[in-house]
Amino acid sequence: MSVNGTHGYAGAIQQFVEAIESVNFFDLHAYCSKLFPLIPATILDIGSGIGRDAATFSAMGYTVITVEPCQELLNLARQSHPSCSVEWINDSLPTLAKIVRMDVKFDFILCSAVWHHIDDEERKIALSVVSSLLKPNGLLALTLRNGPAGVGTHVFPTDVKKTTQLAESFNLTRLLIQQNQPGLIANKCNVDWSKMVFQRSWI
Numbered sequence: 001m002s003v004n005g006t007h008g009y010a011g012a013i014q015q016f017v018e019a020i021e022s023v024n025f026f027d028l029h030a031y032c033s034k035l036f037p038l039i040p041a042t043i044l045d046i047g048s049g050i051g052r053d054a055a056t057f058s059a060m061g062y063t064v065i066t067v068e069p070c071q072e073l074l075n076l077a078r079q080s081h082p083s084c085s086v087e088w089i090n091d092s093l094p095t096l097a098k099i100v101r102m103d104v105k106f107d108f109i110l111c112s113a114v115w116h117h118i119d120d121e122e123r124k125i126a127l128s129v130v131s132s133l134l135k136p137n138g139l140l141a142l143t144l145r146n147g148p149a150g151v152g153t154h155v156f157p158t159d160v161k162k163t164t165q166l167a168e169s170f171n172l173t174r175l176l177i178q179q180n181q182p183g184l185i186a187n188k189c190n191v192d193w194s195k196m197v198f199q200r201s202w203i
Contacts (some may be wrong), residue, residue, distance in 0.1 A: 003069040005117030009156045023184045031195040032141040040108035047114035051077025094125035105135045116145040133172040134200035147191030172198035
């Protein structure tokens with residue numbers, strides 16, 4: 001079944017691959033890299049795309065499970081990283097139904113360049129689910145994009161204040177925020193990013 005947020009990606013795979021590979025992993029995630037958990041730890045990569053980030057986490061020694069709703073990208077990730085001990089899952093926000101059924105709790109969840117593909121109602125469900133998947137004190141790294149659509153054509157505005165308030169309602173405390181950050185992919189005009197890290201409270 002097609003997921004709305006994947007619209008546009010299947011028809012522009014090579015363009016998407018080139019864009020991702022043009023940006024260094026540690027440059028892209030500099031805002032949260034100092035908060036990566038100590039190894040051993042379990043990481044969930046939501047919207048794993050071509051699998052570059054998941055493969056890098058795996059090479060660092062983490063246990064990695066991914067979520068990617070675009071089957072074409074998921075197939076490419078598996079083909080590109082055959083030796084990685086990553087579990088590649090075809091699943092999607094907001095419910096992450098397959099991940100929830102796995103009954104795994106995560107030390108760190110990465111949700112990068114995904115949030116603008118789901119609407120406000122879906123975001124409520126998504127944050128509830130993501131919070132439930134984190135271990136106590138586990139971290140969620142989340143990026144918010146605003147600007148015209150790119151390869152992915154199904155997009156919605158994002159808002160830092162609304163996201164923070166919604167996260168807090170699901171026992172997620174904001175630890176870090178960087179607002180109005182330029183994108184690292186060349187030729188992306190009028191696009192800016194906010195980068196946030198939340199921590200799951202003990203309750």
